[in-house]
Amino acid sequence: MKVIALIPAAGMGKRMGAGINKQYLLLSGTPIVARTIAVFEASPLVDDIYVITPEAEIPFCREQVVAAHCFTKIRAIVPGGAERQHSVLNGLRAVRDAAADDVVLVHDGVRPFVTQEMIANSIAAAKTADGGLVAVPVKDTVKIAADGIVCGTPQRDTLWLAQTPQTFRYGIIRNAYEQAAGEGFLGTDDSSLVERLGGKVQVVVGDYRNIKITTPEDLVLAEAFLSESNQKA
Numbered sequence: 001m002k003v004i005a006l007i008p009a010a011g012m013g014k015r016m017g018a019g020i021n022k023q024y025l026l027l028s029g030t031p032i033v034a035r036t037i038a039v040f041e042a043s044p045l046v047d048d049i050y051v052i053t054p055e056a057e058i059p060f061c062r063e064q065v066v067a068a069h070c071f072t073k074i075r076a077i078v079p080g081g082a083e084r085q086h087s088v089l090n091g092l093r094a095v096r097d098a099a100a101d102d103v104v105l106v107h108d109g110v111r112p113f114v115t116q117e118m119i120a121n122s123i124a125a126a127k128t129a130d131g132g133l134v135a136v137p138v139k140d141t142v143k144i145a146a147d148g149i150v151c152g153t154p155q156r157d158t159l160w161l162a163q164t165p166q167t168f169r170y171g172i173i174r175n176a177y178e179q180a181a182g183e184g185f186l187g188t189d190d191s192s193l194v195e196r197l198g199g200k201v202q203v204v205v206g207d208y209r210n211i212k213i214t215t216p217e218d219l220v221l222a223e224a225f226l227s228e229s230n231q232k233a
């Protein structure tokens with residue numbers, strides 16, 4: 001049984017508006033996606049890594065990320081698609097010699113603060129349930145509104161913010177992705193594709209620092225998290 005990490009990094013970073021795709025922005029001198037990959041490269045539990053990036057950026061990724069950081073577990077750099085879901089599907093289809101019981105972690109290329117503990121706990125969850133979803137409890141009160149008018153207040157202690165990694169047996173997640181593609185279902189995460197088929201996905205408690213770098217203020221937070229961890233070291 002192999003453990004495979006798929007790192008989707010094929011977005012356009014529209015909300016960041018940086019002029020280059022945000023996964024290649026530098027955080028304290030290192031591209032965000034290289035910081036993310038480094039955590040999986042360092043994991044003794046992970047065998048193979050597939051990075052998914054826009055087709056035009058594959059040579060840049062190969063030279064400036066993979067070669068420049070001497071990563072040894074990258075098996076392929078795969079072209080992405082229009083939406084995250086299309087990119088992950090391309091990654092799943094590109095996995096070489098995949099067996100149904102192999103474990104696949106899907107992790108956003110722009111979440112560089114993933115930890116070894118999250119990786120280990122989500123792999124363990126994928127072995128005992130239909131999947132493991134790293135998530136954190138919602139801190140604020142959440143409202144549902146339609147046309148600007150509040151129409152519901154869900155009970156907060158049932159609410160979680162989905163992060164990544166989201167981790168599954170290869171057979172389960174490949175089947176969920178192929179069915180979604182066949183039916184034209186588009187979700188915003190991996191777990192929802194398994195949930196809609198009745199899969200039981202276990203929550204793995206994550207960390208509020210495991211942010212998805214999405215908008216410019218996230219870069220400020222990310223630099224602060226880095227300097228905090230440097231001070232501790």
Ligand SMILES: Nc1ccn([C@@H]2O[C@H](COP(=O)(O)OP(=O)(O)OP(=O)(O)O)[C@@H](O)[C@H]2O)c(=O)n1
Pocket residue numbers: 008009010011012013014015016022023052080081082083084085087088108109110111212213214
């Ligand atoms: N077509 C896409 C879109 C997103 N992603 C990846 O999925 C992760 C989460 O996506 P998000 O933060 O939404 O990134 P972007 O799509 O780049 O952002 P935006 O929606 O602002 O354009 C990122 O690592 C991103 O590169 C991807 O691989 N392929």
Ligand SMILES: C[C@](O)(CO)[C@H](O)COP(=O)(O)O
Pocket residue numbers: 084108161162163164188189190212
């Ligand atoms: C997968 C994800 O990061 C979980 O929070 C998120 O759903 C991605 O969403 P986006 O639409 O790509 O921002």
